Amino acid sequence: MDKLSENQAAYYPGCALLTIDRAYNNSSKLVSKKMGVELVEIPDYNCCGIGEMKSKGAASMYMPLRNMMLAKNRLGSKNLVMACSVCYHEFRRSIARVRENKNELETVNAIFKEAGEFGEEYIPDGEARHILEFLYNEKGVDEVKRNTVKPLTGLKVAPYYGCLYSRPSMYTFTDKKPQMDNSERPRFMHDFLEAIGAETVFYGNEVQCCGGRNLIQDEETSFTLCSQTISKAKKAGADVIALICPKCAGALDVNQPKIVEKFGKDSELPIVYLTQLMALAFGFSKKEAEFGDMISDPLKALKEKGF
Amino acid sequence: MALKKQEQRPVAEKGEHIIARHLIEDDSIKEEKNLVIDGVDVSGRWNTFILSRVDSEFDRSFFREVKDTVVGSRINRCWQCGMCTASCTVTPLYRRFNPRAFIYMMQLGNLKELKKYIDVAWRCVGCYKCSQRCPKQVNPAEMMEALGLVIKKYFPEEVQSKLKVDEDVKKIYDDMILGHGRLDLAKLHTSAMQKTGRTKELLGKIERDAIFKMAKDGRAFSILRLGKPHNWNSSKEAMGNYLKNLNTIENSEA
Amino acid sequence: MAENILVVGGGPAGLNAATMLSELGVNVALVERDSFIGGNPKKFKYKFLFPDMQPADNVIGELIKKTESGGNIKVYYSSEVSDFKENGKKFDATIKSAEGSETKTFDSVIVATGFEHFDPARDAKYSYQLFDDVIDIKDLERMMGENNFVRPSNGQPPKNVAFILCVGSRDRHVGNQYCSRVCCTVSVKQAIELREHFPDCEVYIFYMDIRTYGFFEDLYWQAMEEHDVQIVKGRIAEITSGPDNTVVCKGEDTLLRGPFEIPFDMVVLASGMEGGSQSPEISKKLGIELDEHGFLKPENITLSPFKSNKAGIFLAGACTGPKAISDSITEGAAAAMNAYTYAVKNR
Numbered sequence: 038m039d040k041l042s043e044n045q046a047a048y049y050p051g052c053a054l055l056t057i058d059r060a061y062n063n064s065s066k067l068v069s070k071k072m073g074v075e076l077v078e079i080p081d082y083n084c085c086g087i088g089e090m091k092s093k094g095a096a097s098m099y100m101p102l103r104n105m106m107l108a109k110n111r112l113g114s115k116n117l118v119m120a121c122s123v124c125y126h127e128f129r130r131s132i133a134r135v136r137e138n139k140n141e142l143e144t145v146n147a148i149f150k151e152a153g154e155f156g157e158e159y160i161p162d163g164e165a166r167h168i169l170e171f172l173y174n175e176k177g178v179d180e181v182k183r184n185t186v187k188p189l190t191g192l193k194v195a196p197y198y199g200c201l202y203s204r205p206s207m208y209t210f211t212d213k214k215p216q217m218d219n220s221e222r223p224r225f226m227h228d229f230l231e232a233i234g235a236e237t238v239f240y241g242n243e244v245q246c247c248g249g250r251n252l253i254q255d256e257e258t259s260f261t262l263c264s265q266t267i268s269k270a271k272k273a274g275a276d277v278i279a280l281i282c283p284k285c286a287g288a289l290d291v292n293q294p295k296i297v298e299k300f301g302k303d304s305e306l307p308i309v310y311l312t313q314l315m316a317l318a319f320g321f322s323k324k325e326a327e328f329g330d331m332i333s334d335p336l337k338a339l340k341e342k343g344f
Numbered sequence: 345m346a347l348k349k350q351e352q353r354p355v356a357e358k359g360e361h362i363i364a365r366h367l368i369e370d371d372s373i374k375e376e377k378n379l380v381i382d383g384v385d386v387s388g389r390w391n392t393f394i395l396s397r398v399d400s401e402f403d404r405s406f407f408r409e410v411k412d413t414v415v416g417s418r419i420n421r422c423w424q425c426g427m428c429t430a431s432c433t434v435t436p437l438y439r440r441f442n443p444r445a446f447i448y449m450m451q452l453g454n455l456k457e458l459k460k461y462i463d464v465a466w467r468c469v470g471c472y473k474c475s476q477r478c479p480k481q482v483n484p485a486e487m488m489e490a491l492g493l494v495i496k497k498y499f500p501e502e503v504q505s506k507l508k509v510d511e512d513v514k515k516i517y518d519d520m521i522l523g524h525g526r527l528d529l530a531k532l533h534t535s536a537m538q539k540t541g542r543t544k545e546l547l548g549k550i551e552r553d554a555i556f557k558m559a560k561d562g563r564a565f566s567i568l569r570l571g572k573p574h575n576w577n578s579s580k581e582a583m584g585n586y587l588k589n590l591n592t593i594e595n596s597e598a
Numbered sequence: 599m600a601e602n603i604l605v606v607g608g609g610p611a612g613l614n615a616a617t618m619l620s621e622l623g624v625n626v627a628l629v630e631r632d633s634f635i636g637g638n639p640k641k642f643k644y645k646f647l648f649p650d651m652q653p654a655d656n657v658i659g660e661l662i663k664k665t666e667s668g669g670n671i672k673v674y675y676s677s678e679v680s681d682f683k684e685n686g687k688k689f690d691a692t693i694k695s696a697e698g699s700e701t702k703t704f705d706s707v708i709v710a711t712g713f714e715h716f717d718p719a720r721d722a723k724y725s726y727q728l729f730d731d732v733i734d735i736k737d738l739e740r741m742m743g744e745n746n747f748v749r750p751s752n753g754q755p756p757k758n759v760a761f762i763l764c765v766g767s768r769d770r771h772v773g774n775q776y777c778s779r780v781c782c783t784v785s786v787k788q789a790i791e792l793r794e795h796f797p798d799c800e801v802y803i804f805y806m807d808i809r810t811y812g813f814f815e816d817l818y819w820q821a822m823e824e825h826d827v828q829i830v831k832g833r834i835a836e837i838t839s840g841p842d843n844t845v846v847c848k849g850e851d852t853l854l855r856g857p858f859e860i861p862f863d864m865v866v867l868a869s870g871m872e873g874g875s876q877s878p879e880i881s882k883k884l885g886i887e888l889d890e891h892g893f894l895k896p897e898n899i900t901l902s903p904f905k906s907n908k909a910g911i912f913l914a915g916a917c918t919g920p921k922a923i924s925d926s927i928t929e930g931a932a933a934a935m936n937a938y939t940y941a942v943k944n945r
């Protein structure tokens with residue numbers, strides 16, 4: 038496999054983005070490309086474990102780290118970019134843990150050795166990067182402004198960061214660059230949205246959890262949390278809620294009809310991905326940004342707002 | 345020597361005859377419905393035994409077990425400040441879900457107390473608010489995973505009866521994630537619905553609409569694109585061996 | 599010829615050292631980066647001091663007066679040590695101030711650069727600076743010092759006030775693992791003052807431990823027994839805005855085992871003490887050690903807490919760790935004695 042050029046970055050799609058959440062995948066790629074970096078998928082990726090492996094000791098770290106190995110081994114990249122916050126968390130957790138804990142690093146390497154897929158040891162010298170943080174640090178807000186040809190003036194957006202993009206700081210922060218978002222009051226999405234001309238609203242649930250993890254066993258909790266988030270955003274005057282995680286979409290978007298059924302119209306609001314809005318502002322069509330994929334029907338809201 | 349059926353006395357409710365019964369928890373009353381010792385029928389109230397209401401030991405073996413796991417390795421750090429529970433997403437919805445108290449019970453090996461919370465103990469949504477704010481970086485979010493391991497080991501019956509759904513779903517995840525190396529969300533959804541006896545809902549309007557939409561826009565078939573990582577079997581085996589040889593409660597076969 | 603001793607920092611510790619040396623006939627150069635002396639108590643206008651509620655002026659005012667009238671002390675205001683070199687057993691220091699630069703040789707040096715208040719804005723969950731009615735203990739000291747003791751948002755007296763202990767202390771995640779020692783006592787002191795000022799205002803203290811060590815415990819008892827201050831066990835996880843212009847404290851009552859979200863008119867954060875930016879700076883400039891908490895490191899914390907690791911350079915006050923004024927003053931005297939001995943020995 039060819040090594041990456043300067044304008045390329047190794048990219049981990051993850052299972053959701055390859056299937057149901059292709060809108061997020063594709064818009065992330067469109068937007069990144071426009072901003073001057075091509076996302077190149079690592080071959081043969083495996084699932085990050087989506088939190089379901091945590092109680093399985095070092096195996097939970099092997100899962101994400103195998104992908105870090107792939108990035109280095111096949112694409113020559115220490116770092117790996119991803120858009121799913123759950124994946125991101127699993128990666129950063131594993132990297133942070135093995136950096137801090139020699140025993141765990143050794144255990145993980147023993148599994149690598151036994152699997153025999155790579156002829157080398159894993160060294161935790163690379164970072165997992167969330168697409169938002171990556172574009173923010175590597176390209177910057179000015180680059181977003183520069184690429185904005187159709188500013189989303191008049192669109193009121195409630196930025197929803199959810200849990201794992203900014204938390205916990207013991208995983209998201211490292212002593213090295215890049216600059217990470219504040220764990221309690223993240224700002225990067227706000228800055229991007231404002232750069233594309235949209236207006237952000239403050240509604241208090243920016244870093245609330247969607248309960249997506251237990252959606253299957255315990256949809257009641259998830260629905261309650263989502264209903265709180267949506268209704269607060271709506272009350273604050275938001276036209277749409279912007280996401281950076283497919284799990285959040287599973288809870289807030291895919292399940293919205295059920296949430297509305299249970300909690301009423303206050304819990305009804307179009308859900309979009311941040312990157313879809315950016316793509317729109319960068320001049321791509323609504324079709325290219327795949328707004329039609331969302332269950333909560335953002336197309337109608339965008340149309341009403343004149344986009 | 346057993347007595348014949350008609351010779352048995354009618355049996356009262358467990359502990360029914362105890363004065364101020366309401367002061368004693370059910371679990372603290374030991375009473376055999378039918379018991380014959382040396383030919384003497386001591387069924388029911390004749391063999392009632394009330395356990396002490398005062399805790400009389402701290403069981404540290406338990407603490408060790410938790411400390412030896414990856415997720416529970418920081419159990420020794422917790423000083424019961426309550427920041428985790430105060431931050432928790434779930435506690436306001438289920439007041440009995442209390443990460444701080446659960447960690448404390450694990451520290452002291454108070455299984456008797458822990459048992460009362462099995463029905464809510466699994467409700468953590470993994471939001472890491474607690475871990476973000478915990479002043480000692482105990483990582484309470486992951487401590488809740490350790491709690492799951494502990495419950496599984498010590499209360500297998502309750503897990504079977506009260507947490508069946510949870511266990512079934514875990515199994516589906518395991519099969520896909522470990523078995524195939526990738527997660528098919530659509531299949532996860534449908535098989536979980538089936539396992540949890542909600543097949544009918546899949547035919548409801550909301551589900552149907554979604555399925556129809558995804559069939560129309562092609563996403564339903566993109567599952568085909570998901571595939572499986574080349575060479576996954578070697579990883580699967582290596583992880584399997586690692587898990588099998590673990591001598592901690594993380595060993596799921598133990 | 600008289601000895602020359604340099605004192606860096608004009609807080610309680612530095613001032614006491616300077617005046618004692620002056621009384622011994624030593625020529626003291628006192629370098630203070632602010633335009634006034636008196637240190638943090640002066641800067642934030644502390645009005646009444648724990649443990650005995652005496653007016654701060656009795657202590658700080660007294661020290662300032664002594665310093666300014668002590669014939670042998672030259673105070674350099676708004677100044678800094680811009681250059682520092684060892685010269686045999688002595689030290690060549692350049693003092694830079696508005697009046698220009700001056701280089702002198704000193705027989706010994708006392709560092710009394712003190713502490714800085716933890717900035718609660720650094721811990722975003724407390725919403726400091728976001729809500730007007732969330733203040734911290736230094737703000738409250740200043741408000742009391744200025745006789746301007748009301749709710750910042752509307753100028754009204756508060757109906758209920760919550761103190762939150764251990765803000766920026768004993769917290770791995772903000773990077774300060776130590777206990778700041780004074781904030782519990784400051785909080786109970788202020789709780790008493792609040793109750794005296796506004797008898798209708800209920801005061802609550804959210805605590806994990808109350809560390810009013812030694813005789814400071816008297817104030818804690820007083821706060822409860824004479825002023826009906828209520829304590830609640832649990833750390834606060836978040837402050838949000840509430841109805842009717844209130845601020846809501848979200849926490850767990852760890853004794854009752856349950857979450858609460860309670861609105862208050864005002865919240866006071868007991869923010870702790872930090873080594874500040876001055877500690878690493880002076881450590882670098884003078885070549886003395888910094889400890890893992892960000893304060894200056896004594897040569898032997900028990901045997902010689904007032905000595906740095908470098909012969910001839912002595913330490914006093916909160917620059918070596920959180921402490922009360924009395925301790926700072928004691929250390930000022932101890933450092934003075936040692937700096938003097940060193941100077942005389944190497945005359």
Ligand SMILES: Cc1cc2nc3c(=O)[nH]c(=O)nc-3n(C[C@H](O)[C@H](O)[C@H](O)COP(=O)(O)OP(=O)(O)OC[C@H]3O[C@@H](n4cnc5c(N)ncnc54)[C@H](O)[C@@H]3O)c2cc1C
Nearest residue numbers: 607609610611631637638647648711712713915916922923
């Ligand atoms: C809110 C609050 C209330 C308190 N109330 C009380 C109380 O009631 N009673 C009590 O006993 N204690 C109290 N304390 C503790 C008290 O403030 C400290 O013990 C005391 O201020 C320490 O004195 P210091 O001289 O060591 O340091 P500081 O008071 O910090 O003085 C240090 C001085 O050095 C100067 N300086 C720093 N760096 C340099 C440099 N590089 N060059 C030149 N100058 C420099 C500073 O400007 C400052 O003037 C309180 C503390 C807090 C936080």
Ligand code: SF4
Nearest residue numbers: 422425426427428478
């Ligand atoms: S926040 Fe941390 S230290 Fe405090 S009770 Fe929870 S786990 Fe224990």
Ligand code: SF4
Nearest residue numbers: 432468469471472474
């Ligand atoms: S991770 Fe779990 S225990 Fe921690 S705050 Fe979230 S829901 Fe509560």
Ligand code: SF4
Nearest residue numbers: 764767778779781782
């Ligand atoms: S003195 Fe009290 S408030 Fe301050 S850090 Fe220590 S325990 Fe916390």
